[in-house]
Structure formats: structure tokens, C-alpha cells
Amino acid sequence: MKRALITGITGQDGAYLAQFLLEKGYEVFGLIRRTSSPNFWRLDYFGIKDRIHFLEGDLLDTESLNLAVSTAQPDEVYNLAAQSFVGTSWKQAVLTTEVNALGVTRILNAVKHFAPKAKFYQASTSEMYGNSHLNGKQDENTPLHPRSPYAISKLYGHWITINYRESFDMFTCSGILFNHESPLRGIEFVTRKISDGVARIKHGIASELRLGNLDSKRDWGFSGDYVQAMWLMLQQNQPEDFVISTGINHSVTDFCEAAFQSAGIQNWKQYVVIDQAFIRPAELNFLLGMSNKAREKLGWQPKKTFEQLVDMMVKTDLDRLSHYKK
Ligand code: NAP
Numbered sequence: 271m272k273r274a275l276i277t278g279i280t281g282q283d284g285a286y287l288a289q290f291l292l293e294k295g296y297e298v299f300g301l302i303r304r305t306s307s308p309n310f311w312r313l314d315y316f317g318i319k320d321r322i323h324f325l326e327g328d329l330l331d332t333e334s335l336n337l338a339v340s341t342a343q344p345d346e347v348y349n350l351a352a353q354s355f356v357g358t359s360w361k362q363a364v365l366t367t368e369v370n371a372l373g374v375t376r377i378l379n380a381v382k383h384f385a386p387k388a389k390f391y392q393a394s395t396s397e398m399y400g401n402s403h404l405n406g407k408q409d410e411n412t413p414l415h416p417r418s419p420y421a422i423s424k425l426y427g428h429w430i431t432i433n434y435r436e437s438f439d440m441f442t443c444s445g446i447l448f449n450h451e452s453p454l455r456g457i458e459f460v461t462r463k464i465s466d467g468v469a470r471i472k473h474g475i476a477s478e479l480r481l482g483n484l485d486s487k488r489d490w491g492f493s494g495d496y497v498q499a500m501w502l503m504l505q506q507n508q509p510e511d512f513v514i515s516t517g518i519n520h521s522v523t524d525f526c527e528a529a530f531q532s533a534g535i536q537n538w539k540q541y542v543v544i545d546q547a548f549i550r551p552a553e554l555n556f557l558l559g560m561s562n563k564a565r566e567k568l569g570w571q572p573k574k575t576f577e578q579l580v581d582m583m584v585k586t587d588l589d590r591l592s593h594y595k596k
Pocket residue numbers: 277278279280281282283284301302303305309327328329330349350351352353354355369393394395396446447448449450451456
């Protein structure tokens with residue numbers, strides 16, 4: 271039985287990955303932070319909480335990571351933990367950097383010392399590109415030009431992962447994943463904010479949805495498809511970095527339109543209010559990923575379409591809020 275250690279197991283991708291690895295017969299260890307109230311709603315969604323070995327730890331705390339890695343003795347480590355919200359990264363730039371940049375070095379050191387043969391996955395991001403592109407698209411060779419403290423911290427995580435591969439002969443991979451969503455997405459991200467907001471409007475418990483920049487475009491995929499790519503990267507004989515994306519992008523406007531349509535609401539524009547509070551100090555206007563390398567070498571491709579993803583998110587939020595229905 272293979273053993274996997276997942277940091278960020280209580281997050282969106284952590285829950286999908288844990289479910290996926292358990293189905294594959296892995297023994298799954300999850301790093302969790304000490305919190306004043308439990309945060310297992312995503313693992314409960316899959317009913318898998320009792321099948322995971324939880325280890326207390328924090329990417330800010332070296333000793334706890336050393337202990338977690340030496341206890342789990344993993345074959346594979348998936349470093350998904352992060353301060354992952356771009357908007358917050360301007361307000362908490364130092365914390366974001368401590369967790370997303372130095373945190374990667376801390377866990378890499380723990381792996382190097384306590385499980386040197388383990389394969390390591392780092393959750394890198396399309397945010398590292400900023401507005402940089404080649405012919406309107408981004409792939410593994412596109413220059414990086416991060417435009418937020420989040421993206422800059424992730425750039426460090428990306429390069430330290432590569433550096434440990436080149437310096438210490440460790441099996442480390444960096445997955446450059448474009449936006450991926452699901453009904454388990456955090457409520458502050460625009461897709462879930464929209465699906466939740468649409469459900470509230472449909473049930474008569476809200477009358478408007480306040481958003482920022484409706485013109486920005488993202489290459490949105492489904493988290494359940496993307497965690498499979500993480501696993502595939504670690505099943506290769508040689509460690510490499512891969513872009514994971516759908517190759518199709520949509521604007522925030524498109525997402526709104528599809529979401530209101532899923533709920534059967536006409537004239538959606540009357541419900542959307544532009545609020546300056548959600549406009550970012552620096553924006554990424556356009557992301558569109560080319561995942562040809564992953565499709566060829568990993569045999570990976572996304573299964574869920576944009577329309578299916580939006581519909582799934584809206585229907586789940588309609589169900590979740592149905593008891594509030596007026
Ligand atoms: P998420 O839902 O925000 O989950 C983040 C996880 O990190 C949570 O489990 C959180 O724990 C944990 N965490 C935060 N700070 C920590 C710390 N100091 N020590 C230990 N754990 C900590 O994020 P996600 O969407 O699943 O994304 C997973 C990873 O992929 C992140 O690294 C993100 O930056 C990256 N990424 C995401 C996307 C995307 O579109 N989703 C795209 C590219 C890259 P709590 O539950 O205790 O808060």
C-alpha cells in the first residue's frame with residue numbers, strides 16, 4: 271500500500287485528491303493546522319474523514335513538518351497548502367510569502383531529511399505568468415511575470431522545487447495549474463461567489479450580487495480532473511513540470527451568464543452590481559493554458575466542460591440553500 275502525505279488536505283484540491291488516492295488504495299496522511307473550530311466540511315462531503323490519518327502541522331513551523339514527514343514516511347508528498355486567495359495577498363503579503371514561499375523550502379527540507387526517496391508535488395499556478403503570453407497563450411516556456419504578492423510567493427515555491435531537483439537529485443515536480451473550481455471551492459473565489467450568489471437570488475434570500483472586474487478571462491477547469499494530473503506527474507519515471515489547463519477560456523461575464531441560466535433566471539444583468547472593493551491593485555486580464563505536454567506525456571485531459579462545471583456548482587448551491595428558500 272502506497273503512502274501519501276497531503277498538505278492542504280482541508281482545502282478544495284486536498285479533498286478531491288484525498289478521495290482520489292483513497293480510491294486508488296493509498297494510505298492517506300493529511301497535515302492540518304490547529305484551529306479553534308473544525309474545518310472538515312469538504313472531507314465530510316466525500317465521507318472520508320475517518321479514513322485519513324491527520325497530522326498536526328503548519329507550513330510556518332519547521333519542527334511540525336519534520337515530525338509529520340518522519341511519521342508518515344510517505345512515498346508521495348503533495349504540497350497543496352497555501353494562502354491561496356490572490357486578493358488577500360496584497361493585504362497579508364508577508365504571511366502569504368512566509369507560507370507560500372518559505373513554507374515550500376521548509377517542507378522540501380523535511381522531505382530531504384526524513385523521506386528523501388519520496389516523490390514531491392508542488393502546487394504552482396498560472397498566476398505566475400501575469401499578463402505574459404506567447405501568441406495569446408501560456409505554456410511551460412512562456413516567460414513568468416507575476417503581478418501579485420501571491421504570484422510572487424508561488425514563483426519562489428516553483429523555483430525552489432526545481433532547485434531541489436537539480437541540487438539534491440530529489441524527485442520534485444511543479445504543476446502549473448490554471449484555475450480549477452468545484453462545488454467545494456472557497457466562497458471568496460469568483461466562481462463559487464457567483465454560484466452561491468445566484469442560488470441566494472433564486473431562493474429569494476438576496477437581491478444582488480456584487481462583483482469586481484467582469485472582463486477578466488480565466489481558463490477554468492474542474493478540480494476533480496486536475497488532481498488526477500497531480501498524481502500522474504508523480505507516476506512518471508523522470509520528474510518534470512507540467513501546465514494543466516483546459517485550453518478554453520471565458521470571462522467573468524460568461525460565468526455569470528451561464529450561472530444565472532442554470533438557475534433559470536432571465537435578465538441576469540439587473541442583479542449584478544459592480545463594486546470597486548473587488549477591483550484588484552493589479553489585474554491579470556487573460557489566461558489561456560496550453561497543456562499539450564501533459565496531454566502527450568501524461569495522457570491527461572480534462573473531462574468536465576465549462577458548462578457542466580457551472581451547472582454542477584449552481585445546482586449544488588441551490589440544494590445547499592434550499593432550506594432558506596422564502
Ligand atoms: P484552498 O481551498 O484555499 O486550500 C488551501 C489549504 O491550505 C487549506 O487546507 C488550508 O488549511 C491550508 N493552509 C493554509 N495555510 C496553511 C499553513 N500555514 N499551514 C498548513 N496549511 C495551510 O486552495 P485550493 O484551491 O485547494 O488550492 C490548492 C493549492 O493549489 C494551493 O497551493 C493553491 O495556491 C494552488 N493552486 C490553486 C489553483 C486553483 O484554481 N484552485 C490553481 C493553481 C494553484 P485551512 O483549511 O486550515 O485554512
